[in-house]
Amino acid sequence: MSESWLxxxxxxxxxxxxxxxxxxxxxxFIEAALLCAAVVLLASAAIVAVGKAVFLPEPxxxxxxxxxxxxxxxxxxxxxxxxxxxxxxxxxxxxxREISRxxxxxSAVDFLSRPNEIDxxxxxxxxxxxxxxxxxxxxxxxxxxxxxxxWRAAALALALxxxxxxxVPVTRVVTEDQDPFLIRDLQRLSVQFxxxxxxxxxxxxxxxxxxxxxxxxxxLSRRMAADAIDPNYLQDELLKLTKQINERSAHSREAxxxxxxxxxxxxxxxxxxxxxxxxxxSALEAAIGLLAATAQKMQDSSLQQQVREIQEMSEIVxxxxxxxxxxxxxVIQNLISELQSELKRSAALQNLSDLSERALRSLNRDHLxxxxxxxxxxxxxxxxxxxxxxxxxxSKSGTLSSQNADGREQETGYLLNGAxxxxxxxxxxxxxxxxxxxxxxxxxxxxxMGVPADGIGTSPGDNLFGPMSEQAEGFRTLVDxxxxxxxxEMDLTLSTVLGSPAEGQVKMQPPDRLAVYSGxxxxxxxxxxxxxxxxxxxxxxYFDSLK
Amino acid sequence: MDEALFTxxxxxxxxxxxxxxxxxxxQESVVDTVLTGMMVxxxxxxxxxxxxxxxxxxxxxxxxxxxxxxxxxxTPDLMPSDITGTNMLVEGPGGSRVFQFRPGPVFAxxxxxxxxxxATPKTQSALLEAMQEGSVTVFGERHPLNxxxxxLATENPLELEGTYPLxxxxxxxxxxxxxVGYPTMAELTTILRRTTxxxxxxxxxxxxAETLLRLRQxxxxxxxxxxVYNYVSRVVLATHPESEEATDMVKKYVRFGVSPRGxxxxxxxxxxxxxxxxxxxxxxxxxxxxxxxxLRHRVILNFDAEADGITPDMVVENVLAEVRKRxxxxxxxxx
Numbered sequence: 001m002s003e004s005w006l007x008x009x010x011x012x013x014x015x016x017x018x019x020x021x022x023x024x025x026x027x028x029f030i031e032a033a034l035l036c037a038a039v040v041l042l043a044s045a046a047i048v049a050v051g052k053a054v055f056l057p058e059p060x061x062x063x064x065x066x067x068x069x070x071x072x073x074x075x076x077x078x079x080x081x082x083x084x085x086x087x088x089x090x091x092x093x094x095x096x097r098e099i100s101r102x103x104x105x106x107s108a109v110d111f112l113s114r115p116n117e118i119d120x121x122x123x124x125x126x127x128x129x130x131x132x133x134x135x136x137x138x139x140x141x142x143x144x145x146x147x148x149x150x151w152r153a154a155a156l157a158l159a160l161x162x163x164x165x166x167x168v169p170v171t172r173v174v175t176e177d178q179d180p181f182l183i184r185d186l187q188r189l190s191v192q193f194x195x196x197x198x199x200x201x202x203x204x205x206x207x208x209x210x211x212x213x214x215x216x217x218x219x220l221s222r223r224m225a226a227d228a229i230d231p232n233y234l235q236d237e238l239l240k241l242t243k244q245i246n247e248r249s250a251h252s253r254e255a256x257x258x259x260x261x262x263x264x265x266x267x268x269x270x271x272x273x274x275x276x277x278x279x280x281x282s283a284l285e286a287a288i289g290l291l292a293a294t295a296q297k298m299q300d301s302s303l304q305q306q307v308r309e310i311q312e313m314s315e316i317v318x319x320x321x322x323x324x325x326x327x328x329x330x331v332i333q334n335l336i337s338e339l340q341s342e343l344k345r346s347a348a349l350q351n352l353s354d355l356s357e358r359a360l361r362s363l364n365r366d367h368l369x370x371x372x373x374x375x376x377x378x379x380x381x382x383x384x385x386x387x388x389x390x391x392x393x394x395s396k397s398g399t400l401s402s403q404n405a406d407g408r409e410q411e412t413g414y415l416l417n418g419a420x421x422x423x424x425x426x427x428x429x430x431x432x433x434x435x436x437x438x439x440x441x442x443x444x445x446x447x448x449m450g451v452p453a454d455g456i457g458t459s460p461g462d463n464l465f466g467p468m469s470e471q472a473e474g475f476r477t478l479v480d481x482x483x484x485x486x487x488x489e490m491d492l493t494l495s496t497v498l499g500s501p502a503e504g505q506v507k508m509q510p511p512d513r514l515a516v517y518s519g520x521x522x523x524x525x526x527x528x529x530x531x532x533x534x535x536x537x538x539x540x541x542y543f544d545s546l547k
Numbered sequence: 548m549d550e551a552l553f554t555x556x557x558x559x560x561x562x563x564x565x566x567x568x569x570x571x572x573x574q575e576s577v578v579d580t581v582l583t584g585m586m587v588x589x590x591x592x593x594x595x596x597x598x599x600x601x602x603x604x605x606x607x608x609x610x611x612x613x614x615x616x617x618x619x620x621x622t623p624d625l626m627p628s629d630i631t632g633t634n635m636l637v638e639g640p641g642g643s644r645v646f647q648f649r650p651g652p653v654f655a656x657x658x659x660x661x662x663x664x665x666a667t668p669k670t671q672s673a674l675l676e677a678m679q680e681g682s683v684t685v686f687g688e689r690h691p692l693n694x695x696x697x698x699l700a701t702e703n704p705l706e707l708e709g710t711y712p713l714x715x716x717x718x719x720x721x722x723x724x725x726x727v728g729y730p731t732m733a734e735l736t737t738i739l740r741r742t743t744x745x746x747x748x749x750x751x752x753x754x755x756a757e758t759l760l761r762l763r764q765x766x767x768x769x770x771x772x773x774x775v776y777n778y779v780s781r782v783v784l785a786t787h788p789e790s791e792e793a794t795d796m797v798k799k800y801v802r803f804g805v806s807p808r809g810x811x812x813x814x815x816x817x818x819x820x821x822x823x824x825x826x827x828x829x830x831x832x833x834x835x836x837x838x839x840x841x842l843r844h845r846v847i848l849n850f851d852a853e854a855d856g857i858t859p860d861m862v863v864e865n866v867l868a869e870v871r872k873r874x875x876x877x878x879x880x881x882x
Contacts, residue, residue, distance in 0.1 A: 089774065103830040107772035111828075119768040121553065126770065126827035 009127035010112055016134040017109075021091055023143040029081035034150040036073035040066070041157035048164045098142055104130060170232045189359045193221035196351045210345070213244055217352055224359065235360065242356040249349040256306070256346055259339040260298055266332050267292045287320050291332070307347055310340045552758075553765050556822050559754060563611055566750040570607045571600055572741065573734035578604065580725045580816075580840050581699065583823075585612075585759070586766050587815040589722025590678050590698040592663075592713075592844060599727045600738075601701045605659040608699075612759055613752040614656030615693065621666035623709065627673035631683040632690075648685060653677045656693050656756055660700035664710045671717055674698060678720040695759055715803065715847060722812045723837070724844035769818040771829040776814070778874065779834055783810040785866045786846055794869040796862060800852035805845040812841035831871075839863050 044066050050056065092105035099105075108130040111118050134142075197218045220237055271288055291313055298309050317333045560582070567578050577593070581604065584591040593601045602618065609616030619630055632651030639645045652658065653674070663671060677683050678698050682691045700721065702713070718724075730738060741748060754762070784792040787804030797804070816837030817829045824833065843859040852862075 093774070101830075102832055103772060103775055103828065106774050107770070107828040107830075110772035110774060111770055118770045122768055122770050122827045129827060 005124055006115060006127070009124075009131050012131045013105075013108055013112065013127070013134060016139075017088060017091065017095075017105075019139050020095055020143055021086055021088075023139055023145065024086060024091055024094060025081045026145055027143060027148075028084075028086075029078050030145065031148045031150055032081055033074045033077035034148055034154045036077055037070060038150065038154040038157045040069050040073055041154065041161050044069075045157065045161040045164045048161060049168055052164070052168050052170050095142055098144075099133070099137060101133065104133065170236075187225050189355060190221040190224035193217060193224065193352075193355050193359075196348070196355055197221065199348065199351075210248060210349075213241075213248060214352070217241060217245075217356075238356050238360050242353060242360065245349055245353040245356060249346060249353055252342060252346040252349055253303075256339060256342045259335060259342055260295065263332065263335045263339060264292070264295045264299075266335055267295060270329070270332060284320065287316055291316055303343065303347055303350055307340075307343050310336060310343055314340055552761055556762065556765060557825065559758075559762070560823055562753045566611045566753055567604070567607050570748055570750050571604050572737045573730045574600065574604070574727065577725050577727055580723050580837070581608070583816050583819040583837065584723045585695075585697055586763060586819045587722075588695060588697070588763060589812065589815065590700070590720060592700045592702060592718070592721040592724040593727050594702045594704055594724060595727030596705055597703060599729070601699075601727055602659060602661060605657060605699045607750045609657045610750040611753050612656070613755050614695070614759075616657045616659070617652035617655035618659040618661055619652045620661045621663050621670070623665060623667060623711075625666045625670045627670050628685075630670065630673045631677065631685055634686050646686070648688065648690060650690065651683075653683060654690075654692060656695055656697065658696075658698045660698055662703055663700040664702050664712055666711065668711050668714065671711065671713060674700075675717060675720060695756055695763070715845075718844045719806050719808050721844060722808075723816065723840035725840055726843075766818050766822055767815075769821050769827065769829060771814055771818070775817070775829050775831060775834065778831055778870065779810050779813045779817075781870050781873075782813070782834075782838065782866055783807070783842075785870055786842065786862070792870075794865055796857075796865040800848055800855070800857045801846055801862060802849040803847040805842050809842050809845040813838055816841055835867060838867055842866075 047060055088109045089106060092109045095105045096102050111123060197214050220241060294309050294313050298306050301309060314336050317329055317336055320329050571578060581591050595601060606616060630651050630653050632649050634646040635649045636644050637647045677692060681696055682689050781792055783805045784790045785794055786797055786801060787793055788798045788801045813834045817834035820833040820836045821829045839860055842863045846859040846862050848859060
């Protein structure tokens with residue numbers, strides 16, 4: 001059969017089907033992408049949920065991974081939809097359903113594939129009706145690119161993921177990729193913790209509740225000593241512990257206050273009794289007066305002072321007990337020893353509470369980066385001033401002299417050599433020490449530090465500070481500024497600017513070194529050391545800003 | 548093909564329906580199904596209690612088509628020769644005696660086999676050859692029947708005592724089985740008015756036998772797509788309890804499924820429906836429309852079905868619904 005009408009209708013129908021097929025593929029893509037996205041989101045929700053309970057490696061739990069997987073599935077869905085074979089008959093059946101004409105396009109596709117078997121009259125009239133239907137109906141009406149019902153599943157999966165992310169509590173204890181600074185800090189704190197616990201547990205009058213609390217603190221200190229403690233978990237535990245300690249501590253302080261009140265009353269009563277009896281013992285009265293004065297003073301003292309004062313009172317009463325009237329002081333003595341125990345308990349609890357809060361602060365030190373970034377401009381101005389001033393001094397004297405605490409005069413090619421040496425190196429191993437005091441080149445990781453050498457931002461008007469750089473991998477702090485010279489770039493950071501060996505270079509310190517050069521200590525060393533007041537002021541401002 | 552006739556098919560059908568409705572009150576679906584069968588040369592079995600106008604319908608059809616009509620009242624003593632005719636010894640010219648074939652009532656365009664289940668199987672089977680082959684053989688001599696030839700048989704579902712239910716092979720010869728139901732109140736009132744007021748209403752001729760044969764060609768040439776053939780095959784296979792396509796209901800209640808003649812009946816009936824619905828192709832809707840009439844007498848139920856009150860119509864409905872659902876699963880959704 002080679003009638004022109006057949007060719008005409010065939011072309012018309014095929015052309016229409018081509019565009020319909022494209023829309024069908026798009027619909028396939030949308031549906032497949034939604035389906036896959038729903039599956040990925042569900043899987044992500046499961047992973048996040050698991051990640052709350054156990055440690056999962058970084059690629060698994062990062063948002064970036066999720067986005068990459070989503071991109072892959074969307075792109076994969078697109079490829080699948082565009083490349084998969086779509087048979088004309090299947091497409092026709094789909095179109096028939098969409099236009100509510102069962103079998104119309106399907107029959108057309110079938111008949112066009114075997115035109116010689118079809119009665120010509122029926123065929124012509126049939127194709128005419130098919131062409132009429134197809135040409136009179138817009139493609140978008142035949143196959144509308146609607147959002148499939150599957151969007152609900154995807155939205156549900158997303159909601160589940162968000163719910164798991166935000167509302168499921170972290171129950172994991174261990175993580176593997178721990179901040180090395182944090183580990184170090186926590187390990188140090190754990191030692192102090194353990195010490196405090198040990199000291200306090202020797203107290204005889206600890207209640208059962210106190211003992212349980214200290215036991216808990218001991219367990220926590222052991223966990224803090226572990227390399228793989230999860231900060232979120234630890235933070236929760238420390239918060240709970242601090243709260244409990246503070247409650248107990250408040251209790252103890254209350255008891256101490258009551259005992260002190262009682263003691264005062266008892267001393268007062270004793271004095272009245274003594275005055276009533278008319279006995280004349282000026283030494284005793286003087287001692288009693290001292291006791292009363294000390295007790296009065298204790299009311300406004302700090303806990304540490306109270307501990308010292310109660311000790312003094314105890315010694316006074318011990319002395320009085322040996323006198324003939326000693327028996328009358330027994331009640332006072334009992335009250336003093338009771339108060340002494342209670343104050344010791346308070347002090348122990350206070351100590352533990354301080355440690356716990358310090359540990360909590362350590363955990364929050366990641367905010368430092370944000371803080372630095374917010375105050376970057378101000379800090380950079382201070383740093384600029386500091387470096388110029390230093391450069392000016394250097395150009396006058398060649399080197400900067402400083403005198404450290406033990407009075408030893410030393411030449412510092414770098415700003416903090418003496419201070420760092422004195423404060424940290426005594427207890428450190430050689431590798432740490434060499435990085436600070438000796439020289440660059442001994443340790444490649446630490447390298448040499450520089451407060452700027454000649455030619456690098458040393459004269460006013462130079463473009464001293466370059467663009468801000470990203471957080472360097474493996475380093476704790478953000479790089480505040482990048483110093484750019486003709487030959488090299490130097491990263492200026494919170495930690496490096498104030499303390500690394502200077503050999504004309506400024507480099508970031510690796511984590512193990514950075515702990516040694518941590519800012520707080522440097523601050524103290526610089527301020528107490530024999531550095532120019534101007535430097536001290538700048539350093540002080542700098543750290544104040546950071547705080 | 549006669550293009551002019553093709554364009555007039557709808558009009559002709561409307562006229563036929565109109566003429567029949569002058570005599571037969573209501574029963575539109577029965578009339579349509581019978582006409583559908585008639586258009587493609589199929590035989591129709593009408594089942595209904597007496598007095599519902601079955602015989603009148605057949606007679607009216609013969610008037611509308613202006614075709615010869617004969618009625619055979621089936622009784623237990625009816626003999627095959629009473630249907631087919633027989634050779635009679637007659638005196639020929641010159642006094643010689645020769646056998647001469649005397650055609651029976653089957654030699655008509657429209658044969659009404661009234662209460663077909665009252666005759667013995669032997670007599671019933673006399674219709675087999677006539678219905679299937681369009682001829683009868685008497686004393687070894689084959690006699691072709693008039694064309695068009697159509698058997699309209701009636702069955703009374705009541706008074707089953709002393710009847711001989713049609714065997715499956717015989718039932719399978721009928722293209723459609725139509726259940727003739729009671730008229731509605733309005734229809735009954737009209738029937739009463741027409742039949743008790745002494746008026747003699749009869750139908751006029753609309754077309755003749757020759758035109759019917761030409762129309763038949765128009766219907767038979769309506770093209771059917773492979774997917775529709777496949778669909779019908781799936782439906783038919785789904786009625787077979789041992790088939791993979793069988794539905795749960797079929798597996799539970801059906802003893803024997805539909806024969807290929809059932810599929811043929813669906814397709815042929817679908818062709819007529821397609822034209823009458825103004826289509827030049829057979830749609831799934833067309834074959835569905837005739838599915839019940841084409842399949843209900845071919846689905847043989849088991850005892851469980853009888854016990855549970857399951858009818859063949861329920862099974863057919865279930866099969867159609869299931870096959871449609873499977874089809875939607877395959878073709879309907881995008882993914």
